[in-house]
Amino acid sequence: MQAAADGVVVGAMVGLAALGLTLVWAVERFPNIAQGDTLTLAAYLTFGLSVGAQLPIVPAAVLAVGGTTLAVQAAYQTAFRPLRTSPRVTLLVASIGVALVIRAIVSLVWGTRLQSYDLPVRRAISLGLFHVSLVDIVILVTVLGLVGAVYWILYRSRAGIEMRAVADVPDLARVTGIDTRRVLRFTWLLSGFVTAVAGVLLGAKIGLTPLLGWNLLLAAFAATVLGSVGHPLGAIAGGFVLGLAMELSTVFISPTFKEAIAFVILAAVLLFRPRGLLAGR
Amino acid sequence: MAPYLASLLLFGGIYAMLALGLNLQWGHTGLVNLGFVAFFALGAYSAALLTLNGVPLLVAAVIAVVIAGLVAYPLGRLTLRLQDDYLAIVTFGFAEVVRILLLNTRWVGGADGLTGIPQLFGPLAADVRPFIQLGAVLMVVALVLVLARRLTESPYGRVLRAIRDSAEAARSLGKETEGYKVVALVLGSALAGLAGAIYAHYIGYVSPDQFDPSLTFLIFTGIVIGGSSHWGAAVGTLVFIAAMEATRFLGDVGLPISQSDFAQLRLLVIGLLLIVLMQRKREGLWPYRHRERVRVTRDAAA
């Protein structure tokens, strides 16, 4: 039961990371390897601002989200935008480069030791069969709120509708006069923001190392593919499935094999349902 | 001094073989294998386990190569009918799983790895052994180079490069692209397995930290700098790795930077190079050059 509760919390963060991944993947058509290290950056910025600069945790988190979103936008403008007419696979390779650059900078600034936020006392709240901490509740509420907001943006706002049009039929978008450049900028902004929030939350739940996000990347990929690339709700649902599967597996096998579970799910999806569960709706 | 030089050259040979393998995948076929180091590790661990259990060294090496290639096959079949992205994420995941399994499985030594692996030409006297080893390894590298050239110079290699440039166009001209991609993936991975077997039998022990994921990116950057010609890929990788290794000595000459910071700076350089190379010089310094063709028929003179 406790494993299931943990699974839901981990799943929420995997889902958020997958949401950021799926947005860019659908519009730019490549899986952004730097996604994991973006999570790490957000977590360390929060750490640096709260523990280092002695800001209270909430303003520190907000600033970290803003800073990470800007960093992602900067990465887009300098690393990815110049490759807009190149084969997609070059963007994939460039994203490896971005990942390594972020990781190196994080390690150089904050070192490679295990760190954690200086959070107020973590009181666990008992709910009968299992207990949850305040952090867990904050994570769940934030994720649900954010998913609602993203959903509204994608399906109700003009920018979101244009974004989905570009993702579905790029040629059609060109014909109907959508400004692709603006759509791409917006996509990276939204993806960066979502990823940044996921990173801040991740740092609250798990200790910080420079490999914090990298270690979550495989689960995020699996969740994205499971929920069909380009389906925001699929990514979230996929995240919960992954989180639950990984945490529940720890009841039976060693927790070190969590990532192997994510790989098995990824392989099974590709084998039986390569376009994911939600494709073709 | 001479044995030290021989050992440097021998490591050079191993890296060259890794470069040739990855170049077949990326440089010629355009495949992104983010788990390349895992096939290197599989080759090394297979060879080590087999010889430690009494299998003759040569047989063990052959089996190690076959294992590395065979493991690549299902990964290719699983992903290469889909878009190229899927190979990248599945190989990335595969490498993570291999790393975790090696770290946490008792019978492969866990974090300590395996020691006491029989040496190449172990029975020979210690003063001549390094040179015989080097000679043998260089011969294997030369053989691999000849075979790789034979393949890439043939119409087969031409199809691989066509697929790299546009798989869709290749398909619409009647080429069954998936099969070609799978073969390139398997061959390149088998080469990594060969490099791994030689590595294990040369240094005599294997452990998970020798197969850090960043090695994949190091070699990747090397072959992108070098370009898709076999010599370019091999030389590019050797020069790049040599340059990166040389930074280890910078600490000795009194620069106030710690070793671990150097490791991070190396990562930073690799990352920046990958970005810049993709934008500016994707074909590398020595791209593959196809034969100049001149018309030689009778009516050409007329």
Add this chain to the structure above:
Amino acid sequence: MLRLEALAKSFGGFAVVKGCDLEVREGEIVGLIGPNGAGKTTVFNLITSALPLDAGRVWFDDRDITGFPTHRIAQAGLVRTFQVPRLFERLSVIENLMVAGPNQRGERFWSVWLRPGEIAREEKRNEEQAWETLRFLGMERVANDLAATLSGGQKKLLELGRALMARPRMLLLDEPVAGVAPRLIDEIADRIRVLRGRGLTFLVIEHKMDFIMALSDRLYVMADGRVLTEGRPEEVQADQRVLDAYLGVA
């Protein structure tokens, strides 16, 4: 020779092709025209299985090739070109042609190692064929240049040549003269007529009206995912509905 029955395709709920019926007889040059977004290129993608179709059948030579993998369709003799040329940019011009030769022994893995002599002879014949094609297209001088360095018009020509090297019986040309210099346009039209004289069949998408009207035996006009009308060039030109479609009057 080629018959399409009620092809349909939609993307995310947006129907791009809504039932396209079309027939091309052996030895014909048939034009496919229509305003932007009418679904013409999508029809090509559906014929060649570059996209999976939602409904409909494709017949080639009285054989049902619906849903065949792309490479099998090309092997059957139905070869396409692309609106934006998809050349093998980092291969030389002549290598672009040679790679297209059908059914090469040297493209089989084991033959590379076991039959070097045979492959060498085959390559010689293949190269001969490639030079022949280059001469036909007037591109002998750029034979050893990288395809990426060609001008837009030359790229279109090379793509045509590459398709010819695959020894097709029918070609699907997607805007063969878009972005091509006027002098080259006449050249391309002339080459297509010569090829038809040799027994090839054509289905051609094109926006350049004078080109396609002069070239085609018959035309299909598509608008909004459907075939609007079909007929000889002068009939189509006189059809008020065609004009309306182009002017956007529903």
